[in-house]
Amino acid sequence: MFLHRLTKHVALGAALVASPNAGVSTAQAQLKVVTSTTDLYDIAKAVGGDKITATHIGEGYQDPHFVEAKPSFVLQLRNADVWAFVGLDLEIGWMPLLLQGARNPKLQPGQPGYVDASRVIAVLDGARGNVDRSQGDVHPLGNPHYWLDPENGRRIAKLFQDTFAKLDPKNATMYDANAKAFTQRLDAAERTWQPDLAKIKGQPVVAWHTSWRYFAEYTGMNIVGFMEPKPGVPPSPAHLAGLIQTMKQAGAKVIVMEPFYDKKTADFVASKTGAKVLVLSPSVGGTKGLNDYIQLMTSGIQQLAAAL
């Protein structure tokens, strides 16, 4: 009898240990979603609503290439159901350490919880022919800054809808409705952008990094040069001298840059060309008041149109 009771207790204990979610009530059974960026986080929240809990690793005012793989992030990923990331090697400097550290089988490549958002994107700037690091910190699979095109925002929302519905089919209807609502809000916002987009179209600008390529494709702004001589390479005096000439010839009036680059260099170029330096956030939360994806896009378009 004693042996029987002991066996029962040991079996129960083992079951509890083996299944970390055992005993979790339905009310608590939200999908745990961790995203690499605030943009994916915001879209995931829009689609998942109160059926998910979401956190993000990078902040909007941080260069997403250079996030530190802190052990506290490993704790976030350890129990996550979904890891959503931008892909195209944007997170290659830190994501492998976090995923290996988290030891979470649900987040391994090939699992439904491993969500590479780039796989639903029509990627720009994919490398052609031979590619090597003499070309700078290139992304051979393509430019990863794709969220700055609202069409890609819609695609990401659809990807989250499909992912969440697969992992949590009982709430699939709600994810579908949320994704549609997000798309409708984005459609409505897009209609309000049209006058500003008309002002931007064809206007020559200079960007710091290639992060504005998709934004340019969408808005029609004409990037005539980059502050970086090659992706990820800080500007050299010789490059800046050439860029100043290019800007004068092209009539570029605006230098678009992210909040995490050194503004003094852009100010110097602006002082030589009469251009304005426009610090635009490339991500949700990059500056105060940019609390969601639609605000991010709206603000970027409005600020750029006003600066031109």
Add this chain to the structure above:
Amino acid sequence: MSRTSAHDARASGIPAMLWGAFVILAVASWPASAQRDTTKKKTPSDSARIADSIAVVRELERIRAEPRAHDPGQQQPPPGAPSNPRMLPDISAVGDLIGDLSPKGSTQEGGERFSVREVEVALQAAVDPYFRGDVFFGVSDLEKISIEQAYLTATSLPWGLEVRLGRYLMPVGKQNTTHRHDLHTVDYPYALQRFLGDEGLKGTGIYASKIFAPFGFYQEIIVTAVDRFGEPTPGLVTIDPVNKQLSGLGYSARLRNYWDLSQASNIELSFSGITGKREQPVLGGDPTLGTPARQSVVGTDFTYRWRPLQQGLYKSFILQAELLQQLNEQDPTLELPDGVSPDGLLYGGPTRNFTGGYAFARYQLTRRGYLGARFDSFQDEGANGSATNAVSGYLEFFPSEFSKLMVGYERYSPAEGSATNRILLQATFALGPHKPHPF
């Protein structure tokens, strides 16, 4: 152009591209010439042909103006296409080049002024759904080719366990888990060199780690059992291998504790220990005669990091310190070969414990430039435990994430003898896939 001249032109080797360009130009110029020919009466078929030609030109212009991604000659892989369809492992190489301009001669092991200290070649990939494989070869003039690390990591264990089998950098102390070429100084701190090994301590065996957070912060316990503690002592032979008994293997444990102080700063305070048997000399007889004796190293390490998120490309600071103590079995039983009398033989290994440590700080000056300094101190076994100290400064420049140039100055003050100055240069470069930035 007559038939003969066309033949001549082809015979003279005009490339096909020029012919293609000629045809396109001819088509493109057609509407203009048609408009200029005002004497010719247009027929309905002429108009249709002209309209067709305009359409062709417009189509050509449209194709030229399309973004690159839509150009058939520049097809992107379809979304979701594998980026490595042949499943090749990641192959990378790191070169570690050293210059030693010390005024009283080179302080390098081989006495070189300039040397390729090591080239590390790595192969890394998932083995199957259950394991990941990492292999690192070290190639150097002194050691030729050696297996630096080669381990299999189980990736699908329950309860957040990680288990490795193979050879790896031993998780003892903080800097020992960093490849030497990734350090922010030219060499490992002296206390690590003395207590663990010049090139860091490696072990071959089993490694298990578990992450937990019962108190709300990150903790990790790592335990290992390895073939032996450290490298065999050159020139010493024991009657039996030091690991003949299981108690002679190397065993280590490390407890990591990590706290975020803010978004920009964090600290790690960890504790480590390793124990095992090592060969120690026996005095008074055959100079190659050794005997096993237990040696342990225990220590603690502290790291403070600061990197403001928004200015993280340009500003950062690290303060790191480790304190290690080497614990030696002081009167072991001599294990002697049959027929060798213990009379007149004495244990020649260390008969006391030794302590050492370092403090290191590094401040980021610019996006690519860093200034670092280190203070080392350790009780020197060769000087009866008196302290040897060293102070050094380093200027690091990273042209990119894949190359590093460093110049260092060190003043080394041994426990006995006069101080020496070292002037060191280092260049490292990495080839191959982008590796994660060490944290």
